[in-house]
Structures are given as C-alpha cells and as structure tokens.
Amino acid sequence: MGKQRETYQAFCEIIVNRIEEQFAQDAIVQVNTVVKNNEVVYDALNIIVEGEKISPNFYLQQYYESYKTGDSIEEIVVAIAEAYYRSLEEREKINFNLDFASCKERIVFRLVSFSRNKRIASKVPYLPFMDMMVTFHIVMQQTKEELGSVRITREIAKKWNVDTEQLFELARQNTPRLFPVKICTMYAMMTEMMEENVNEWEGFSITPNLTEAKQEPYVVTNTMGINGAAVILYQNVLEKIADRLKGDYYILPSSIHEVLAIPMQQDLSQEELAQMVWEVNATCVPKEEILSGSVYCYDSKAHKIELCFNEQEICG
Incomplete structure (x- = not known):
C-alpha cells in the first residue's frame, strides 16, 4: 500500500x-x-514580498491534483518557488502601470457565457452578444505559451472615465492585432497537433475523406489558441467563413478557445447539434472553459448571426 495522500x-x-x-x-x-x-472558484497562494507590485497566483487545486497523482510535497514546493523566481525575471519586462494611457493599446475583448457569469457581470462593463457577453481585459504578458491579463472592472473603467462602447472600440482594434484569427479545417488542426506531438501520435494517421471535404467542419480560433472564440466578433470574419463554406452555416461553441463552423446539412438537426454540444461540455470541456450550450446560425445573405437553438431548450 502506498502512503495515504493528505486531504x-x-x-x-x-x-x-x-x-x-x-x-x-x-x-x-x-x-x-x-x-x-x-465563476469557478480557486484558492490562490500568493507570495507577497516587500517592494514588489504584484504576486502571481498559484492555484492550489491544480497542485493538489498533481499531488494526488504522485508528486511529492517537496517537488511541489520547489515548483512553486521556481515559478515565482521566473515570474520575477519576467516582471522586469512588463509594465504594470494601470493608467489608461499605458493600457489603451492592450485592451482586448473576450466572449464568455452570460448565464454562467452573472456574479461577474455585476462587477464588470460588458456588452450582450446573443446569450453570451463580451468582457474586456488588459493584456499584461504575452508569450508563445503564456498569457497574463487583468479583467477590467467597473472600478477601473470609472477611474479611466471610459464607457463600455469606448472599451469595445479599443478592443475591436487591439484584439485582432494581438491575437490574429486562425481558421482551418478539422483535418488541418489534427495534422498540426500530430506534427507538434510526433512521439505521442506515432503510428497514427488521418486520411481526409475527399468526398466529404466540402462538409468538413472548420475550427475558428486565434493564432495563440487562447480565448479564440472571440474571433467571431472580428470584422468580416463570419463573412470569410461563409465564402469558404459556400453559404450558410452553423456555429458550435466548442469552448471559450474556439468555435466550429459547420455547413448546414439536412441530416443534422439543430436539436442534434445542440445535444452534441451539451455532451461535449459535460464530458470534455473543463467547467472554466465552457462557452455555451447553444447553437448559432450564420445567414450569408443577410450577413447576420442568430441564436437558432438555445441551450435552455435542452437543459429544461
């Protein structure tokens, strides 16, 4: 018997x-x-050193999961300490000044669930979008692998003397510049994943069904793959997808990080698509990353996105 893990x-x-x-x-x-x-709640350990402006969050639930799977207390303590000292090095490169002039070119938007964020909605400026909402954030740190940001609260917006429309206009310019759109077929995305993880995918291959190529879903995200669902708010993106898919299509909210664009087909009803989204949310997507359980439609002639099946209809 192995040593019993602590609570x-x-x-x-x-x-x-x-x-x-x-x-x-x-x-x-x-x-x-x-x-x-x-509204996923984490216990964040902070190390407050005199003279430092900010402390990184070390989420204890995540470290506890690694502890349960075998990491020792000593290994976790060392990992936290090393991460803290790395953050000190990175901090030298980051401007943590939160005045408006320093932040206005780093204000971006994100697309999140409204029903799952009602408590947050009472504290932040936001714009409604279908059954979702657009929130605003300041990018503090951006590397190829990591993204650090601060959520803009009503208190910050008041201090800046800017309203929600002004935030959206700034974010509309900044977000595509900082997080360019990425649209590719599901096959291309899987191929890219295989190339990045050659050892993990050894002996596995994907062969596209050329007869169904026109019906293949497109993955819509940004080049970083983080909070990429917001790209559907970018100017002309939905129109470009319609051009690729040759007409109207469904938008399935895969997560806050990406959506799927699927050509409208007679053999897939909106109810069936909603059931697929619900099952994926329930079994594959971390609670913190769920965007919506609804299905959306894009009318290529009217150039308009609509809510065509509300998740409340499947959840009761």
Missing part, C-alpha cells in the same frame, strides 16, 4: 507552511479566493 485542506496548510519556510522572513504567504471564468 485537500491539510495539503494546503502544509504547502503554505513549507513556502513560508522556503522564503523565511522575506515574504508573507497567504491564500486568497479567485473567481475565474464561469
């Missing part, structure tokens, strides 16, 4: 104590509650 609460207490020992008298170590997208 989550005991694990958190041990990690806090060990991090305090690691940093001795140089820092205050505390745990704060952080509300993420879809």
Whole structure:
C-alpha cells in the first residue's frame, strides 16, 4: 500500500507552511479566493514580498491534483518557488502601470457565457452578444505559451472615465492585432497537433475523406489558441467563413478557445447539434472553459448571426 495522500485542506496548510519556510522572513504567504471564468472558484497562494507590485497566483487545486497523482510535497514546493523566481525575471519586462494611457493599446475583448457569469457581470462593463457577453481585459504578458491579463472592472473603467462602447472600440482594434484569427479545417488542426506531438501520435494517421471535404467542419480560433472564440466578433470574419463554406452555416461553441463552423446539412438537426454540444461540455470541456450550450446560425445573405437553438431548450 502506498502512503495515504493528505486531504485537500491539510495539503494546503502544509504547502503554505513549507513556502513560508522556503522564503523565511522575506515574504508573507497567504491564500486568497479567485473567481475565474464561469465563476469557478480557486484558492490562490500568493507570495507577497516587500517592494514588489504584484504576486502571481498559484492555484492550489491544480497542485493538489498533481499531488494526488504522485508528486511529492517537496517537488511541489520547489515548483512553486521556481515559478515565482521566473515570474520575477519576467516582471522586469512588463509594465504594470494601470493608467489608461499605458493600457489603451492592450485592451482586448473576450466572449464568455452570460448565464454562467452573472456574479461577474455585476462587477464588470460588458456588452450582450446573443446569450453570451463580451468582457474586456488588459493584456499584461504575452508569450508563445503564456498569457497574463487583468479583467477590467467597473472600478477601473470609472477611474479611466471610459464607457463600455469606448472599451469595445479599443478592443475591436487591439484584439485582432494581438491575437490574429486562425481558421482551418478539422483535418488541418489534427495534422498540426500530430506534427507538434510526433512521439505521442506515432503510428497514427488521418486520411481526409475527399468526398466529404466540402462538409468538413472548420475550427475558428486565434493564432495563440487562447480565448479564440472571440474571433467571431472580428470584422468580416463570419463573412470569410461563409465564402469558404459556400453559404450558410452553423456555429458550435466548442469552448471559450474556439468555435466550429459547420455547413448546414439536412441530416443534422439543430436539436442534434445542440445535444452534441451539451455532451461535449459535460464530458470534455473543463467547467472554466465552457462557452455555451447553444447553437448559432450564420445567414450569408443577410450577413447576420442568430441564436437558432438555445441551450435552455435542452437543459429544461
């Protein structure tokens, strides 16, 4: 029998104590509650060092999962300490000044669920979009692998003396520049994943069915693959997809990171598509990354997106 793992609460207490020992008298170590997208609550460990403007969040639930699968307390403490010191190095390159002049070219929008973020909606400026909402964020750090941002609250917007429409106009210009659109077939996306993970995909191949090529779904996201569902708000993107698909199409919200564009077919009803989305959300998508359970339609002649099957109809 292996050594019994500590409970989550005991694990958190041990990690806090060990991090305090690691940093001795140089820092205050505390745990704060952080509300993420879809109001998923995390316990964030912060290391507060005198003279530093900001502390990274170390989400204890995530470290607990790695602990349960075999990582030792010592390995986790070392990982947190190393990540903290790396953040210090990165911080030197980042401007954490939150005045409007410093931030206005880094204001971007995201597309999130409205029904799953009602508490957040009461604290932030937003614009409704179908049964979703557009929220605004400041990009603080952007590398090929990582993205750091700050959500714009009503308090920040008031301090800046800007309204929601002004935020949207800035984000409409900045978001496509910082996060260019990426549209590709499902086959191309799978091929790219295979090329990036050759060892994991060894012996596996995908052969496109050329007779169904015109019906193949398109993956719509951004080049970073993070919060990419918002690209459907970019100017002319929906029209370009209609050109590729030669007409009207469905939009399925895969997650906050991407959507799928599927040509309208007689053999797939809106109810069946909604059921597919519901099942994927329930089994494959982390709660924090669910965008919607609805199905949307794009009318290529009217140049208009519509809600064609509301997730409430399938959820009751």
